[in-house]
Amino acid sequence: MPNTDRNQGSHATQGNNGQSEMNGAESLVKTLLACGVDTCFANPGTSEMHFVAALDRIPGMRCVLGLFEGVVTGAADGYARMADKPAATLLHCGPGLANGLANLHNARRAQTPVINIVGDQATYHRPFDAPLTADTEGWARPVSVWTRTATDAASVGADAATAVQAACAAPGGVASLILPSDVCWDAGGKVGVPLAPLPVPKVSPDAVQQAARLLRSGQPTLIVLAGTALREVPLADAHRIAAATDARLITPMSNARVSRGRGRFNVDRVPYSGDVARDKLAGIRNVILVGAPPPVTFFAYPGKSPRPYPEDAEIHVLARPEQDLAEALARLADELGAPSVSVPASVAPRGIAKGAVTSEAVAQTLTALLPEQAIVVEESVSFGRAFYPGTVHAAPHDWLQLTGGAIGDGLPLATGAAVAAPGRRVVALQADGSGMYTLQSLWTMAREKLDVTVVILANRKYAILLGELAGVGANPGKTALDMLDIGNPDLDWVQLANGMGVEAARAEDMERFAELFGMANGRRGPFVIELVI
Amino acid sequence: MPNTDRNQGSHATQGNNGQSEMNGAESLVKTLLACGVDTCFANPGTSEMHFVAALDRIPGMRCVLGLFEGVVTGAADGYARMADKPAATLLHCGPGLANGLANLHNARRAQTPVINIVGDQATYHRPFDAPLTADTEGWARPVSVWTRTATDAASVGADAATAVQAACAAPGGVASLILPSDVCWDAGGKVGVPLAPLPVPKVSPDAVQQAARLLRSGQPTLIVLAGTALREVPLADAHRIAAATDARLITPMSNARVSRGRGRFNVDRVPYSGDVARDKLAGIRNVILVGAPPPVTFFAYPGKSPRPYPEDAEIHVLARPEQDLAEALARLADELGAPSVSVPASVAPRGIAKGAVTSEAVAQTLTALLPEQAIVVEESVSFGRAFYPGTVHAAPHDWLQLTGGAIGDGLPLATGAAVAAPGRRVVALQADGSGMYTLQSLWTMAREKLDVTVVILANRKYAILLGELAGVGANPGKTALDMLDIGNPDLDWVQLANGMGVEAARAEDMERFAELFGMANGRRGPFVIELVI
Structure with missing residues (x-):
């Protein structure tokens, strides 16, 4: 039975002093x-x-x-x-x-x-x-x-x-x-006093000196950068370190936010495929972590190592995620006496791509047309393979990714980013299968008139899984194909977007894509491009 | 590091005896x-x-x-x-x-x-x-x-x-x-031996006799029926008991499945509103539970009892949910010597409703047009208030509801019910706000060609919440209205359905609704009716 003294519902009642009491x-x-x-x-x-x-x-x-x-x-x-x-x-x-x-x-x-x-x-x-x-x-x-x-x-x-x-x-x-x-x-609410932010601990001098010793040793060394180390200033310090020591820089496959594009330093990501990653990182003897966990493959595969780096490499920590990553990189660069370095000159953009829709062609058109200070939200592991490496020379932008592998994050991330950054264009590169998880986002974009260009990469299948099934060694039969193919019936993203109040159009070649992409980025409010791939 | 002996991936390999080993x-x-x-x-x-x-x-x-x-x-x-x-x-x-x-x-x-x-x-x-x-x-x-x-x-x-x-x-x-x-x-899989179903315990003779004593006492008594007690045979036994003792029968507000319609016994539900329920159940002295928990209001409200029955009523258990409910009711009816009773004659259907769209009008048209042995899935608390009481005389059918209050269950339930019961028409009565939670169901209905008629009740708001906000005593301002109104932009369910491969049409009056509803039920595969209310 309820405590009837407590649940009398005295919200916004008058207190004894005549003042309105807060609930x-x-x-x-x-x-x-x-x-x-x-x-x-x-x-x-x-x-x-x-x-x-x-x-x-x-x-x-x-x-x-x-x-x-x-x-x-x-x-x-x-x-x-x-x-x-x-x-x-x-x-x-x-x-x-x-x-x-x-x-x-x-x-x-x-x-x-x-x-x-x-x-x-x-x-x-x-x-x-x-x-x-x-x-x-x-x-x-x-x-x-x-x-x-x-x-x-x-x-x-x-x-x-x-x-x-x-x-x-x-x-x-x-x-x-x-x-x-x-x-x-209930009445009696009291406004809480804002608490001072907890200080961000700095790394110890020992950690900096140990990292410097490793880097001076001449052994092949990999520096893994994550979190706030992926902003413009710490990335420049990381490149000072790399230039002075021949260390290699890398980021995890998926990152919350990377500042990149023309005039900024670029860092590659650990490839999604463990085999490709192990080839790329062959010979590495030391791995220095800066706000990153030790790299691991997304999934286990029979007979394969879970580590994308050599089994005999040694792991060292410069900075844990909760420490001041930018400060640690700056101190390490200074400790090494590393001179400042210039961003490599950008290659001239090749203009928009024409003809058939490929991952590389989309990256080329993005490079040509991405607005200054765009926010790119990417959720496309399979078709999107060329997007990140292929947009190094696009206008300066931030790149946001699905970080936890729980698909259906791209359209919501784009929604929130657009609320946070009015005046900047958000470009959502969204696989169709994962886009269906949270397609309701389009309605919020319409209601809030958010400046988002959504590119739905419509392959009408769970392409990543078809690759994974092939990796299992099975020739897929009808049952498997039916579970990995999201056609039959095909989704019509133009109608889905229109049904939630968002204008939309379909592109089946790169000319039409460029036309729509340029138009969408130049207007206010959201627009959906269904790019059939 | 992985145990490399274990993860060698010997799926479907050949065993020593030349037989293919199971993974x-x-x-x-x-x-x-x-x-x-x-x-x-x-x-x-x-x-x-x-x-x-x-x-x-x-x-x-x-x-x-x-x-x-x-x-x-x-x-x-x-x-x-x-x-x-x-x-x-x-x-x-x-x-x-x-x-x-x-x-x-x-x-x-x-x-x-x-x-x-x-x-x-x-x-x-x-x-x-x-x-x-x-x-x-x-x-x-x-x-x-x-x-x-x-x-x-x-x-x-x-x-x-x-x-x-x-x-x-x-x-x-x-x-x-x-x-x-x-x-x-991994190799070495072994097919598990199916285990015998665990027996369903019967209620004790004491429980039956105690319930019989209460029912003979003449005190106003409520019997709450849930779970498998809501199938045709146990409902008939419950009605024998009620007729012999003047006990009142009721079910929880939300039930997994109720067998009902013309030629079957009807039982009312505990009203959603605690105030309405307490009025309805005033004077009850004993509550006998048959597979049901003691009734409770869906939410607490300031100054209101959480119980929809009188505070001084006593709770008795005839059968716990894990016991044999049908058997308990049959034994109790026999113990009371209750003669069998006939289902009250059905009133002649009034034909389809015409004119404006109201909850009662929809119930009237459902009564006129519901196919024999339809499966009705209902997820509409606010507009749907007349559906259940208003369809007592519809053709025999099963009624499935949202049982846990977690909205977004209606379209998935309809999908699964249609897979389970080919040959029976499924009718989903779906509020628009909760329908948006799992609208992806429509695609599965299209792919599997499921015989589902989806009626989207499009009021373009979270109507239940507008009522709840009024109950808080607040005149809603713009902020509140924006959070409870799902118009601006309006959802277009015809386009949403088409976008997932389901044919659809809109009705704005009862004549058009009847026309579409009759047509949809007579065809194979899914059809969506957006009923603007």
Whole structure:
């Protein structure tokens, strides 16, 4: 039976002093704003109605609706990758969180700060096990650096301030605050005091000197750069080091954000294929990690090593992910007395590609037409193989990727990045199979009039899996082909986009693609190009 | 480092005796078939390729592809509700499972048997924490009655047989079998021996006699029927009891499957609104549970009881969910000496409704036009209020509902039900907001040419939430309305359906709706009607 003293619903009532008392939801919104969190990606439900009402009463929070929670969480990830500060989510109970988990998994792998707010049953209602009741905390914890269930209106403001501090602690992560509905509606809310950001630890002098010794030894050495080391300044320092020592630079296959393009230093990625990677990295004796875990193949394969580098290479850590990566690289470059180096001159662009649609042709046209300071979101492992290496000389841009392998992140990331960076064009290079996971993103792009050019790479199959099945050594029969072929019927992305209020057109050759791509980038709002490949 | 003795990938190799040795995946497929599991709803990934290859080599398993895991798990739920036996799922790693969790939550609340197979990293690859690695077991456990991670090829067949037994143990549930890729590809698979179904315990004589005493007492008594008590024969016995004792019968608001329509006994549901329910159940002194939990409101509201029945009513259990509900009702009716009763005569149908689209008008047209033995899948809490009470006199049919409140279950349930029951028309009454969660279901309906008539109830808002916000006492402002209104832009379901290969048309009045509904039910394959409300 409920504690009837507690659940009398005294939201926004008059206190004894005649002042309007805050309820918990209002204190939460005010705390988030005080902490600089001013954007909320939301798909609310009944248990979040007092939070929604508080958002209404308190100005300053931009609320962006997603029609599915995977859109919401992926957009929060894309937003923070570009804004360098977290957005909030607003999800509905355990199952609403569950729908958002895959993209929170990607955010976890991207080390993205997210204030993940999950409404839930009232504290006293939970024991009755009503239909929506689920193990909300249990589902949140594996993707979160911090998880807490708020217990009352008086403390939820302080909870929120702690969540922001936890999410932003280097390298960044998901802070999940579970919000029972009575915590929102009860009176007595107090605005939480914003907490100072936790300091980012610097690497020790020993770590710098040990790395310098290895690099001076003349042994073939690989430096693996990840996280914030992939911004423009630390990349320049990494290139100083490489030029002075013959070390090779590389990044993981998938990265949250890389600053690249004309006039910037380029770094290759570890190839997706373990065989190709082992060929590329043959002879390496030392691996120095800068904010990266030791490279590993995406999956295991019978009889193959899980390591894309030689088995006898030694692993050394210059900086752990939670340390100051840029500072570590600058100190190492100085320790080595490495002179500054210039970015290699860009080759003249070859102009737009013509004729048949190939991965290389798309990269060539991207190089010719990508707008200055574009944000490229890439989710296309198979057909997209040439995109990254082929766009080194495109206009300066940021490149965002699927970091955790949970497909269906590209369109949400593009949505959030566009919210974070008005004035910059977002270009989403999206495989059709994974695009179908979170196609609801297109509707949010239309509603918010986001400047996104979506290129759907329509091969009408799970191409990556056909390759993997061949690797199994099987000649695929009808059953297997039916599970890997997403044609029959073909998806019509022009109609799907139109159905969600986004203009769209189809291209079947490179001339038409260039025409549409140039037009789309020059207009305001979203546009979908279905590129049949 | 990997154990290279183990990961040599000896799949389908020749044994010493010249016979082809089974790998783990093949033993798993053969075990499932031996246990009567012959349908697999799938969205596979790389780690499942050996399982896919095994499905190719071994005939007998119908594989149905879903373009999102929420489709897969919801379809497995709908299938088993109609087939009265489980289907298998095939999901890809932790994040693929995560995408399917919301509808597994609904399956858990529906007590549906599901063999939930989740591929995962190879056992020896897991410690390397490759990007897709996640807490697969941790996410599975809250929705599962049984969870196990297979450890080797020799035992995975026995694991699968145990999973089937566990899923089918009354009242039914999700059995999650996590399948590392090396367990699939290693040689030495052994077909698991199907295990005898666990017996369904009967209720004790004491429970029957106690219920009979209560019912004879003359006190106002409510009998709450759930689960298998909602099939035709036990409903008739419940009506014998009610007629003999003046007890009132009721079912939970949401049920997995109810057999109803012309010539069958009808039972009302507990109203969604706690206030309405408490009015309806005023004066009840005893509540007798038959496979049901004590009724509880869906959510808590400030100052309201979580119970939809009087606070001083006493709860009694005739049968727990895992007991034989039909047998308990038959014994109780006999104990009471209750004579058999006839189903009340049906009123003559009023013909199709004309003019404006209302909930009552839709129910009237459904009553007039619902095909014999239709399967109605309903996911529409707000506009759908008149559907259930208004279709008591429709042709005999089964009624399937969203059981766990995790929206986005209707279209997947309809997909699975149609796979399970060829020859019966499935009618999905689907709110637009929740339909958007798993709209990918339409593609599966097209590919499999499923006989489903989808009626999208297009109000272009989260209508249930507008009501809830009003209940909070707030006059919604722009921020709130923007989060509860899914217009701007309007969704065009005709284009969305066409984009996935499903024919569709729009109705804005009841005449057009009747015309389309009759036409759709008379053809083969799926058809979508966007009913603007």
